[in-house]
Amino acid sequence: MTVAEQLRLEQAAFVAAVAGELTDFLGTRQLVMAGISPDIDPIMGSISNLVTGGKRLRALMCYWGWRGAGGDPAARQIVTAGSALELFQAAALIHDDIIDRSDTRRGGPSVHRRFSQLHLAQGWALDSERFGHAAGILAGDLCLSFSEEAFTDIGEQAASGSQARLIFNLMRAEVMAGQYLDILEEVAGPVRDRAGAVTRAHSIIRFKSAKYSTEHPLALGGALAGASDELLRGYSAFALPLGEAFQLRDDVLGVFGDPVTTGKPAGDDLREGKRTVLVALALDQASADESAFIDAKLGSPDLGAEDVAEIRRIIEESGALQATEVLIGEFGSAAFDALEMLPLDELPKTALRKLAEATVSRAS
C-alpha cells in the first residue's frame, strides 16, 4: 500500500469514527431531552445538522498531531477529542452567525434563522427574529456544554492540570477573546488610528482563527499522545502561520468568493463590517475618497451588488488583494518550511502537508 492510500484509508476511518461518536453522543442526549419535552427536538436537530457537515479541519489537525507524536490510530481518546472539537466548532458557529447576522451556513439557513423560520411557519406570536436569536443563543450554549462533556469523556489524559486540558481551556478563552476583538474592531476601527489597523487585524486573526483552527487542535492531539515540548514547539511553528494563511484566505473568500462554493452570499464580510487585514490594507493604500467610500459602506446591512462590486474594485486596484495573496504565500511557505523540519514519520507528515495545501488554496 502506498503512503497516499494508507493516508486516505486512515483518515477516512477517523472521520467515520468521529461521525459515529457524534451520532452516539447526541443520541444519548436526545433521549434525555425527549424525556423533558418533544418541543426540544428542533434544538437537538439544529446541533445534529451542524455537526454532520463541515471539513473537520480541527478534528483532523488533532488526529495528525496525535499520530505524529506516536498515538495509536485505533485509540478511543483521539476520536473523543475530535468529537469535542467538532462540537465546540458547531457551538462557535451558532453564536457567530447570530453575532454576524449571517442568514446562511453551508448553503442552508443558519441556526437562528431556522428558528425564526419555524416561528413564522407555525404562526407563533410576537417577534420571529427575536425568537430566532434567543433559540440560537440557547442552542449554542447547549452545544458548548456538550463539547465540554465530550472533552471530559477523554478521561485521565484530559483531567484537571493535564497539558491537554490547559490547551483546550486556552483555546476556548482565546477564540472568544479574538471574536470580541473582531466585533470591537468593526465598531471602534473607524475611530481608531488607521496606522495600527493592519496590526490589529493581524492580532484578531491570530486569536480568533489561527490559534483556534490549527495551532491548538494540533497541539491538543500531540499533548494527548504525550508529545515533548520540543515537538509541540515545532507543531506551533507549522500550524500558527498555516492558520494565519487559512484566515487570510477566508477573508479573501469573504469578499471575492463564489457564493456557489462558499455557501455564503457574495461580499458577506463587507455587509458584516469585518475589518480584515484585506480591508485594512485597502483602507491604507486606496485614495482618500475610496477609503471614505469603504468606511461609509462597511457594515451596512443593505449593501447592494453594485456597492460590493465597487469595494472589490478598490481592494483590487489599491493593491490590497495582491498584498494579501503575497501574505498568504509567505505564511504558507513559513508553514511548509516548518513542517519539513518536524521529526515526523512519512504518513503524518504527508497528511499534514495535504491538509495545509487544502487549507491555503481552498475555494470554500
Added chain:
Amino acid sequence: MTVAEQLRLEQAAFVAAVAGELTDFLGTRQLVMAGISPDIDPIMGSISNLVTGGKRLRALMCYWGWRGAGGDPAARQIVTAGSALELFQAAALIHDDIIDRSDTRRGGPSVHRRFSQLHLAQGWALDSERFGHAAGILAGDLCLSFSEEAFTDIGEQAASGSQARLIFNLMRAEVMAGQYLDILEEVAGPVRDRAGAVTRAHSIIRFKSAKYSTEHPLALGGALAGASDELLRGYSAFALPLGEAFQLRDDVLGVFGDPVTTGKPAGDDLREGKRTVLVALALDQASADESAFIDAKLGSPDLGAEDVAEIRRIIEESGALQATEVLIGEFGSAAFDALEMLPLDELPKTALRKLAEATVSRAS
C-alpha cells in the same frame, strides 16, 4: 457556641472562601486576557462584577449538601464547586438578560446593556444595541467556559463518569432546555391549547429553575461528599418542591415586586411575555375579555404603567395570585416536611431550613 452562631460563622467563612476563589480564578484569567489585548478588560470586568454580587443560593445549597453528607467544612473541593456554580449562574444571567431583553440586573445595567452604553459613550460606529448583544453573547460564552474550568479543577471527584460530573452535566442541559421551553411558551403559548397552559408552565419552572437552582446544587454537594443514593433521594424530595416554590415566588415578584427591592422594573415579566404559572392561572380563571386583554399585552415591549396595573388587577381578582400563593405554601410545606425526614446533623438541617425559609418568603 449555639447552632445559630456556628451556622452563621461557617456559612460566612464559606461565602468568603468562594468570593476569594472567584477573585483568584478571574485574576489568573485576566492575566491571560491582558496578554492578548487590554481591549478585553470590559469583558472580564463584566464577569467579575456579576460574580461579586448575588445571594449565592446555589453555592450554599451545594455546601450544605456536602456538609449534610459528612463533607469536611475546610475542604478545597467544595469551595471550587461553589465557585463553578456561581460562574455558571453568571453565564446564565448574561445570556438570559439578552434573551429577555432585560436592561437591568441587580439594580445596575445588565451586561449587554453595559456594552451598548460603552459603545455610545465611546462614539463608536454602527449599531450600539447590536454591539451590546454580540459582546454579551461572547461574555456569557467565556463565563460558561470558566465555570467548566472551575468545575474540572475539583479534580478526581468531578472526573468523567463520576456522579458529581453527571449531575453537573444534567443540570446544564436541563436548565438550557427549560429556558428554551420558556421562550417557546412565550410565542407558542397563545396558539396552543389553553387547558394545558398551567401544566406547561409547571414543567418549565421545574427544569429552568427548580432542578437548576436547588435540586442539582444540593445533590452535587452530596455527591462530592459521597452521599448514598438514599440521601440523594431525600435531598431531591426536599429541594425540588423548594425550587418550585422559589420560582413561583419569583414569578409573583416579577409582576408584583417592588422595583427598589427586586432591582428590576415593575411588571418586567409581563413586558418580557413570560407565561408563568401565575399568568396561566389568570388566563384560565379571568373573563374572556380580561384574558384577551392579557394575551394582547403580554410581551409588548412598550407596556406602560397603566397596562401593568390593569393586568395586576386581573391577576388578583381572578384569584390567580391567591392560587399561586397557595401553591407556594404547598410546595414550601412539602419541602419542609421532607427536610425534617432527612437524616442530617442539626447544623446542616438548620442551615437548609433557614435557606428554605429565605427562599420561599423572599421579597427580591
